[in-house]
Amino acid sequence: MKDYVVKDIDLAAYGRRELDIAETEMPGLMALRAEYGEAKPLKGARIVGSLHMTIQTAVLIETLVELGADVRWASCNIFSTQDHAAAAIAAGGTPVFAVKGQSLEEHWDYLDRSFMFPEGPNMILDDGGDATLYVLLGARMEAGEDVLAVPTSEEEEVIKAQIQKRMKESPGWFAKTRDAIKGVSEETTTGVHRLYDLHKKGLLPFPAINVNDSVTKSKFDNKYGCKESLVDGIRRATDTMMAGKVAVVMGYGDVGKGSAASLKGAGARVIVTEVDPICALQAAMDGFQVTTLEEVVATADIFVTTTGNKDVIRIEHMREMKDMAIVGNIGHFDNEIQVASLKNHKWTNIKEQVDMIEMPSGNRIILLSEGRLLNLGNATGHPSFVMSASFTNQVLAQMELWQKGDAYQPGVYILPKQLDEKVARLHLDRIGVKLTQISKEQADYIGVPQDGPYKPEHYRY
Numbered sequence: 001m002k003d004y005v006v007k008d009i010d011l012a013a014y015g016r017r018e019l020d021i022a023e024t025e026m027p028g029l030m031a032l033r034a035e036y037g038e039a040k041p042l043k044g045a046r047i048v049g050s051l052h053m054t055i056q057t058a059v060l061i062e063t064l065v066e067l068g069a070d071v072r073w074a075s076c077n078i079f080s081t082q083d084h085a086a087a088a089i090a091a092g093g094t095p096v097f098a099v100k101g102q103s104l105e106e107h108w109d110y111l112d113r114s115f116m117f118p119e120g121p122n123m124i125l126d127d128g129g130d131a132t133l134y135v136l137l138g139a140r141m142e143a144g145e146d147v148l149a150v151p152t153s154e155e156e157e158v159i160k161a162q163i164q165k166r167m168k169e170s171p172g173w174f175a176k177t178r179d180a181i182k183g184v185s186e187e188t189t190t191g192v193h194r195l196y197d198l199h200k201k202g203l204l205p206f207p208a209i210n211v212n213d214s215v216t217k218s219k220f221d222n223k224y225g226c227k228e229s230l231v232d233g234i235r236r237a238t239d240t241m242m243a244g245k246v247a248v249v250m251g252y253g254d255v256g257k258g259s260a261a262s263l264k265g266a267g268a269r270v271i272v273t274e275v276d277p278i279c280a281l282q283a284a285m286d287g288f289q290v291t292t293l294e295e296v297v298a299t300a301d302i303f304v305t306t307t308g309n310k311d312v313i314r315i316e317h318m319r320e321m322k323d324m325a326i327v328g329n330i331g332h333f334d335n336e337i338q339v340a341s342l343k344n345h346k347w348t349n350i351k352e353q354v355d356m357i358e359m360p361s362g363n364r365i366i367l368l369s370e371g372r373l374l375n376l377g378n379a380t381g382h383p384s385f386v387m388s389a390s391f392t393n394q395v396l397a398q399m400e401l402w403q404k405g406d407a408y409q410p411g412v413y414i415l416p417k418q419l420d421e422k423v424a425r426l427h428l429d430r431i432g433v434k435l436t437q438i439s440k441e442q443a444d445y446i447g448v449p450q451d452g453p454y455k456p457e458h459y460r461y
């Protein structure tokens, strides 16, 4: 019986051709294959992956496999799968359950299937925390304990229904699976928030590595990645002229900084909203007008949420927007925009992941990816090169947890700075960077080891 769900397995050859290109742009992952391919440090690891099933992720999966792991994969978002990437992975023999445009019910069913190793999984590689949530919430429901909060209330019923189904089919499965997990590596800001929260409440039973806060992840993927992929998503969705338009970016963290730069680079006039005075000051000194959404909601053309927070664009805002305003989100969950409150309005589907919604005034808004992250829903996410840095951290985190996880107490950890610097180093050649060699005298003078790390832990980059 086939052990995968993809849209069309015949897309595998196309996926493979794109994988060949991506490999040339992912020097970090390829270097890990060269360094550890023979030693197979992940031998025995059975990794459940819940992360956007893109071409770049396919290179990550094949790296994990080359390092000895058994892998099963689901996407962490219903719109982000690249079907040719999924097909290539399935054809290569790794079970993958991901289709672009899958329903929410399918999403949780596919996640469940990604756990179904004959001997059970022992590692999780997560993006946004869905796989971790599934096991921990399931174990609590199984034990009849207070249930964990589900981040997006709309999904709650669907998740719980899927858990009930698994409980019925395999009594005791959740506790057994939870106890077998040696550790989790988490990709994104939102997932990391969840892990710290679980740990604070004493509910995290295994060690977790926060990949997001490796410098070579959040200061690159979240920033330079969004700088390329945000406008890409808006253009592929709408073909709108960016130059001269007024765009509002909500949030000026790492993703907001990249998003504002993306829109500015395309010629839009960018306005930023923030709640944090430090980030607001940064935005102002980067040359952006900083004001409230209420001030500009009736006049701006494009609205992008980047906050990882909920209810940032609310129904009262959307009612005030001008005709054909474009509304989208690049944060992890769709609850940044109150999409649920639009359900009783008139929707006209323009094409996949692009909807025109009529407001009571007669004005229409163009909503991208139903409020889910638009760079992956309307385009193909970040370019390979920047994802190579993120995923090199992921592989290092999996190796650390698999080999040394027993030495860690439950808690949330960050990879040592030396590894962060290693990840950066692996990406220099590809773009022709020549590093200056610090002399012994100079290293002593500024108080750093000659081979690094070159910065103290508290340095913010």
Ligand code: NAI
Binding pocket: 188, 189, 190, 191, 218, 221, 222, 225, 226, 250, 251, 252, 253, 254, 255, 256, 273, 274, 275, 276, 279, 306, 307, 308, 309, 312, 330, 331, 332, 333, 373, 374, 375, 376, 382
């Ligand atoms: P961050 O914490 O660096 O930035 C979020 C910013 O939003 C903060 O500065 C915060 O003060 C601000 N904020 C919070 N509530 C706000 C409100 N109501 N109005 C205005 N500003 C508000 O987080 P980061 O790393 O920028 O991530 C943001 C989101 O993007 C997360 O959900 C993360 O998981 C996701 N993400 C998405 C990526 C993608 O490719 N689409 C890539 C990386 C992260």
